[in-house]
Every structure is written in structure tokens, then in C-alpha cells.
Amino acid sequence: MHAITTILDLPEEEFLNPGNRSCSGCSLGIAYRVALKALGKDTLLVVPPSCLTVLQGLFPIAATKLPSLNVTFASTAAAATGLLGALKAQHKTGIKVVAWAGDGGTSDIGIQALSGAAERGDDFLFICYDNEGYMNTGAQRSGTTPIGALTATTPFKGKLQPKKDVPAIMSAHGISYVATCSAAYPLDIYDKVLKAVTFTGVKYLHLHIPCPPGWGFNPRLSVKIGKLAVKTGLYELYEVEHGQFRLTGASQKLADKKNLVPVEDYFKTQARFRNLGPDQINEIQQLITTRWERYFQTMENGEEG
């Protein structure tokens, strides 16, 4: 296991300029800033259209100090492959390639290119920041929008289908490293990025990104809501290292202490869940409880994974 970084030993050098175009309270900025610190200078970024495009700034001003290539929506992973190809062809070493896409750009329109790159074993880090909707275009549903959530394209009934499990899809590709993080736990992001880049092939990080306007909550609550998603057990922090699953950080502690916060407390914080009735909440709570029972048992049995 890697050392756990504390706020005190986070590098001071910033790769994100102060002031950017994301909404107030956007947790993408937290995640992006800390991940770029972990990546460092020798990094090439690939970004498809998304909130991150906006955060990165309008020509000729850039919020990101790292070289960054804006690409078409569906092509993120293939573009990362292209950068690697160019680096190899020019015999340049020591430069990391990192793709950053939203959940739509990852789980929906971008999944073909991502799956292709994962299967080929192209050596880059793919980071999906999951704000659970197409936020750049005004909060429409995406494959990773959770069940029941009201969005601009599920305006009355809420989304009818459950969230697509992208990390599981990526794990099924047999890649060396898959992990989930939350913007509410930035140091965990830092450590997992540091760790991810030590593996070869496609590495996949999935970041949970609370989004005030898209989810309908006060901008000052982003971190609190991110933590609630983890503490209710709705969103797990974990790693899959060469196929070995293990809970990490706050989720691991949760499994130790067995004190899941009721998921209703999470739903209550966001306008997008205002349509959920008690039956639906119960159903979701049941699913979470059953899933976590397995984790509790694993902990009791003292198994690693």
C-alpha cells in the first residue's frame, strides 16, 4: 500500500490557476486541483466537451498550466492513445498521458473508445468525474444518473433505471487498476492518482463529483454531500488492483464500524430526489444494506478482499 498523504505534505506547486469558470461550490475544482498536483508537470491532458472544458477557460486564457488537448466528445480515450503513439514514435519518455472526461463522455458516448483502449492495453490514466448527468448542457440524464433523480430529461418521473456501474465495466476489461474516489476526500484522490500511474495499461479512476446546480443544493454543501454519499454506503470508495477488490479510506472505516447513515439523509439534501417516495427510498436502502452486509461479513471473516 502507498503512504497516506496528509494535507501537510501535499505539494505546494499548483497546476490550476486561481479563478476558473466552474459554478460556485463545484467540487470538480477540488478534485482536479489535487489530482493535477499528484500528476505533476510532465503530463499531457486530454479533455472532451464537458464542465471541465468550461473550467479550463476560454481561448486565449487557460486555467490549467499543463498541456491540454481538447477533443471531440466520443474520442477521449482514442486521443490519449494517439498522444502515447506520438510520444513513443518520437522516443520521448517520462511523460504521462491522462484523460479527464465527464460521466457522459465516459459511460455513454465515450465508452467505445475507452473500451477499445482498455482492451489494447494502452498505457494511460483515464479519470471519469461523475457529476451524475450531462451538466455542461444543463443537467440532463446520463447513464450514471442514479435511479429516481429528476433531470432536465427525466423531469417528472425521475430516472427509471439504476446507475450504470462503469468501474465494474472497466474491471471486467481485466485492467490493472480501477479505483473510485470522491471530491469530498481529496487526499484519497491524490494517493490513488499517485498509485494509479505506477501501473501499466489503462488505469481507471471514477470520481464522485457533487454538483450544486445539477443536483439542487446550496453550493456550501458540496463536501458535506459528497461525504454523505459515502457514509450512507450509497457510493463506495474502493480499489481493484489486478482483479483484487478492497474497500478503501472512509468506506473501509464504514465497514469496520458498521454504522451506515440512512440513505434518506442523503436524498433529503438534494432537490433532484424530491420525487422519491418512502417505498422507493426503502427499496434503495434495502439494496445498500444487502450490499454492505456482504462487506461486514468479509471484514468479520478477516479476508482481504
Next chain:
Amino acid sequence: MHIIESGNVAAALGVKLSRAQVIAAYPITPQTPLTEKLSEIVEAGELDAQYIPVESEHSALAVCIAASSAGARAFTATSANGLLYMHEQIHWAAGARLPIVMCVVNRGVGAPWTVWNDHQDSISQRDTGWIQIYVNDHQQIIDTVIKSFRLAEEVMIPIMVCYDGYLLSHTYMPFDVPEQDRVDAFLPPYKAPYALDPENPANLNTVTLPDIRFDAQGRLAHGYMEIRYLLQEDMRKALDAASSIERQFFEMFGRGGDAFFELYCCEDADYIAVSMGSLSYHLRDVADLLRASGIRVGVMSVHLYRPFPASMIAQALVHARRIIVFEKALSYGYEGALCSDIKSALFHHGHNQARPEVLGHVLGLGGREIRTEDLHEALKHSCTTPVAHPDEIGWIGLKI
């Protein structure tokens, strides 16, 4: 060295001699043997390149776009639906000013499915900001691939080298394969004017406002419209660049000579048939037949379709009585795109001069056989009959 090989192999050898550094392609008939040959060349170590077996054409061009953005010489190839699947990437590559070279092995597009030749695929990409060159034989395929890397990198505009599926891609012809050291002398390694580099970080293709804008240091930067204006300006400049590169190639290799078009018996021609690709050789045979019967016919085969060398084309055609355009593509609801372009070139040319009449024919769609008799009949008829409906296109070989 002279060899006898297929058109697809000619293209692959051109790519090899050009020392492409990143190659990404996805198989589609009739381009497939080109893709296979390139993977073979790279895997055998005959070319020091990265060959990426992507999962789609959209990704093939994504790989090339990114590789080129990071300073590498990139190549891809496709046909028909593959080309159309790339469409947003095709615009992107041109807007980003990346000197990618792509072979388009021309094939008709679905629906319904067809794998046979016409030009609808590349013609439908006419307005994407790529240079488009149509070639007529295997020698032109290999030479044009090499020249295209030179031209693309000089003007920073991507190029499609278009050649007929099956008719050229799968037929065997003798052609000369130039020596590597002479190609190296003609085509130096690619030095990108800007490339993604941690030592000199830049954000490329960022959201750009309608108006010009100051950067953090107070310097004015272009708006979207200025960036697009420059693409048009450089496209027009590419005409001169193409000519000069063609001259240099001719001096070094003794082949080629005109980057814009080839003329066959046009000087004294009363009637000039215009086409692109291998069809123009077919038309030459027909022109010979018609000349033997006393009708003075010439043939123009257009190589450089975008940027369109309009005034040179008009100059070469304006003395004729009638221009007859033969096309394997159609702008549905109007006429063939080349026909419109020729008309507009002549319209802009000498205002006071009498202009030739222009007639358009569509033929060979989806690989419909182009019979010499039909071609002869159509051309003869177009030369000798008064034009009743100049706006009506003629269909050759149609059985309806």
C-alpha cells in the same frame, strides 16, 4: 524500382517511404488491404512507426489528431461509411490545422449497402477544410501520398488522397517505387510549429469566443472567425504551394508536372470532358474514338479538387464550345458537385467572353459498370445535339 502491385500496396509503400510515425486505421472494403499491408510493414520492422489497431474510424482519426497535435507525422485510410463515421473528426482535424494525410479509397455509401466504387464518400466531405486530391493510377497514388505529406506540413492543412475502390485499389499495375534516400531528400522529417509539450504547456482547441479577446498578458488573440478565415486564406495559398511542390517533385523524380489537373488533347478541343479519378483514362479512349470521327474532343482530369484551382481550370476550358462533366457523385436535388464548381469557375472567369455551355452526367454510382459504348454514346450526343435543358443531368448506364 519498378514493380507490379495493387493500388492499395502503392499507397502503403508511399506511407512507408514518407516515414509516417503514427498510423491508425480500421478495416473497410476496399481500403482493407492497405490497412493490412501497413500493419505488416510496421510489424516486420520495415517502418519505425506506431500502428494502432483502433476499434473504429472515429477513433482512427482521433489517434491521428492527437498524434499530430503532439508533433508526429500521422496517417490513416478509410472508405465510404468509415469516412462518414469520421465526419466530426474530419472537421476537427482541419480546424486544428493538423497535417494528417488520409487515403480515401472511394466507395459508394449506404443505404442500401454497396461496396463498389463511386465518389459520393469523399465528395460529401468537400466542405470540411481538407485538401482533396483525386488520382488516376498507381504511380499517382504512391507519388501523391509522398507529395501530400510535404504539402500538408507546409500549409498545415490535412489532405485526402482519393483513389477509386477496386478500379485502382485492387487492380495491378506497374509503377516505380522511388528510392528511400531520394524521398528523404524531398520530404524532410516533420517539425511541428507547435506541439503538446510539458516544457511549453498550451491548451489546444479551447472554447473560442465569437469576438477577438485579450490574453493574460494583454495581447489580442483571434476569435473563431479569424481562425476560420486563416484556414480559407491558407487553403488558397496551398494552390501555389502545391504547384511548387509538384515542380520540385518533377525535377527530382521526372514524373507528374501539374498539381491541378491533367489535360488530354484539350488545346484545339471544341468539347472537353471533365472528370476525376480513373474514369478520365476511360474518357481518353472515347475521346480518341470521337476524334477519329472528326469531333474534336479533349479530356480534363481534375487532381486538386480542394482548394479548387478555379481560374486555372476556367482558363483551360474557356475556349471550348461545350464542357461535359462526368461524375460519380451527386448533390441530391441539384447536380454533381464538380459540375457546379466548373460552372462557377467559368462564370467568374472572363465576363465579356462567350462562355462554354456546361452539361453534367452522373454515372457509375455504386459500381454500376461504365461501358465504353455508353460513354461514347453519351459524349457524342453531348457534343453534337443542341442543348435543350442545360440544367438537366444526364444519367449514363441507368436502366429504369
